[in-house]
Amino acid sequence: MIPVRQWKKTIRLEEDTTMKAVISVVGKDAVGIIAKVSAACAACGANILDISQTVLHEYFTMIMIVEIEQLNVPFSQFIDRMEALGRENDLEIHAMHEDIFNAMHKI
Amino acid sequence: MPAIEDILETLNMIHEECLDIRTVTMGISLYDCISDDEKSMNRMVYEKITQSAYNLVATAEEIEKQYGIPIIHKRIAVTPASLLCGRLTRDGAVRLAATLDRAARELGVNFIGGFGALVQKGFSTGALTLIDALPEALATTERVCASVNVASTKAGINMDAIARMGEIIRETAYVTRENGSIGCAKLVVFANAPEDNPFMAGAFHGVGEPERVINVGVSGPGVVASAIRRAGEDCSLSELANLIKKTAFKITRVGQLVAHEAGRRLGVPFGIVDLSLAPTPAIGDSVAYILESMGLEKCGCAGTTAALAMLNDAVKKGGVMASSRVGGLSGAFIPVSEDAGMIAAARSGDLTLEKLEAMTAVCSVGLDMIAIPGDTPPEVISGIIADEISIGVVNSKTTAARLIPAWGCGVGDMVRFGGLLGEAPVMPVKRATPAKFIRRGGHIPAPIHSLKN
Known part of the structure; x- marks a missing residue:
């Protein structure tokens, strides 16, 4: 196995202190995955800050970081919508508050 | 912004390696419920618990969702109930257990701990009443957990209590024989019981604890086992210890985050994070598999104690730095029925x-x-407990015994408890009896604290 990860950094904004969430999308590669997730984010008022995606062994993995301060729905509902979108498209989508990653990996 | 590699590592821990928060336990003091009138005491106990923790389950579920980390149990621990039993009859103590059970059901928590007594130096009237009531209380309630602290390093060992607990455990096994003697799975005998332990069945709200408190127990044997496997077979034990420390740090940081958040949202002070590796019967969530991934052919073979000692120490070293307050049992658990590898x-x-x-x-x-x-005599049960308790007393650590004499079952039979309590093979016990030793009763004095050899 070649552990090559070629992350395509499409957008990169400066570090700030706004509340963010991490959306992870894993599934079989198909046309329009980013478009669907981005559209769902836009509908909820989540501002996309960063997208990294790769295709490894036909599997599509995307990590999206979004700003959730201006959400037009409660965060828990946003999580539900993302997970529902995953189920509809045969993808595994999880949205989690960024703090869990910071807690675990930042001293 | 977190790095992609870190995000993927966390996601992998949660979705592939069974990382979870094992329990968020609210400790509630029941001192202000003590009354000479049984009915009003029961009413006050019920109201105090249900009002204090009315939003515990909902809040924990909210946190679970927000951070994407499963919180397996939401539980309650109360003041040792023997302190409320001074004026009660045996039946009154059983009714108090029923009240705790009703409160737990109302709140939707799966266990409520604290139906217990501290008798390391001797029995109070309340403690005697409570201990007598244990078999019926455990048989007639579903969610009540009991613990009895029979010894401490400072007080020595109350052998009368150990002799009594042998009988009580056997009686509990009999009265719950229809369900694999499950009553015994909810009853722990302790030495040096910690007052802030969030894990069942031994959780209770200690006498020096605040009015209400949130304690969190982390878990993650699967994460540690995977990290060891990834390190490969050429990794030395020093490197392995370091790796376990780093992994324990990460796991505990999540526990700290959840504990802090739960305390803040519930308006209850955060007590401690318990740095424990708590297994479940799920494949990949086993402490025995950690030991085996270190290179043991089978958990229990020569080298097991050494491997476990290193694991336990490394978990504590990594965890201590990750949390502002550490307490409870903190270490690797080895419950046989709850660990696929141990089974x-x-x-x-x-x-x-x-x-x-x-x-x-x-x-x-x-x-x-x-x-x-199931036919193990009470004196033998007491003897096993006494051995286990002495290890704790002499080494200034918590030890406990949760033995299940499975009624009607013999060596090799499997006893099924269901859920996270799992299933256990009946293990052989030596038949020679310590009956005369146990019948002597009395007290084994506290050990000397110098001349340590």
Whole structure:
């Protein structure tokens, strides 16, 4: 196995202190995955800050970081919508508050 | 912004390696409910618990969702109930247990701990009443957990209490015989019981604790086992210890985050994070598999105690830095019925009661969830407890015994408890009896604290 990860950094904004969430999308590669997730984010008022995606062994993995301060729905509902979108498209989508990653990996 | 590699590592821990928060436990003081009138005491206990924790389950579920980390149990621990039993009859104590059970059901928590007594130096009237009531209380309630602290390093060992607990455990096994003697799975006998332990069945709200408190127990044997496997076979034990420390740090940081958030949202002070590796019967969530991934052919073989000692120490070292307050049991748990690897090792005969006893000298807790033949005499049960308790008393650590004399079952039979309590093979017990030793009763004095050899 070649552990090559070629992350395509499409957008990169400066570090700030706004509340963010991490959306992870894993599934079989198909046309329009980013478009669907981005559209769902836009509908909820989540501002996309960063997208990294790769295709490894036909599997599509995307990590999206979004700003959730201006959400037009409660965060828990946003999580539900993302997970529902995953189920509809045969993808595994999880949205989690960024703090869990910071807690675990930042001293 | 977190790095992609870190995000993927966390996601992998949660979705592939069974990382979870094992329990968010709210401790509630019941001192202000003590009354000479049984009815009003029961009413006050019910109201105090249900009002204090009315939003515990909902809040924990909210946190679970927001951070994407499963919180397996939401539980309650109360003041040792023997302190409320001074004026009660035996039946009154059973009714108090029923009240706790009703409160737990109302709140939607799966266990409520604290139906217990501290008798390391002797029995109060309330403690005697409560201990007498244990078999019926455990048989007639579903969610109540009981614990009795029979010894401490400072007080020595109350052998009268140990003799009594042997009988009580056997009686509890009999009255709950229809359900695999499950009553015994909810009853722990302790030495040096911690007052802030969030894990069942031994959780209670200690006498020095605040009015209400949130304690969190982390878990993650699967994460540690995967990290060790990834390190490969050429990795030395020093490197392995370091790796376990780093992994324990990460796991505990999540516990700290959840504990802090739960405390803030509930308006209850955060007590401690318990740095424990708590297994479940799920494949990949086993402490025995961690030991085996270190290079043991089977948990229980020669080298097991050394491997466990290193694991336990490394977990504490990594965890301590990750949390602002650490307490509870903090260490690796080895409950036989709740650990797929332990079950397999016990079934194949590689893991024996004697080896488990040795292992408890270097890890958290003690002889936990061990099924023994249903016809084991009470004196033998007391003898096993006394051995386990002495290890704790002499080594200034918590030890405990949660033995299940499975009624009607013999060596090799499987006893099924269901859910996270799992299933246990009935393990052989030596037939020679310590009856005369146990019948002497009295007190084993506290050990000397110098001349340590």
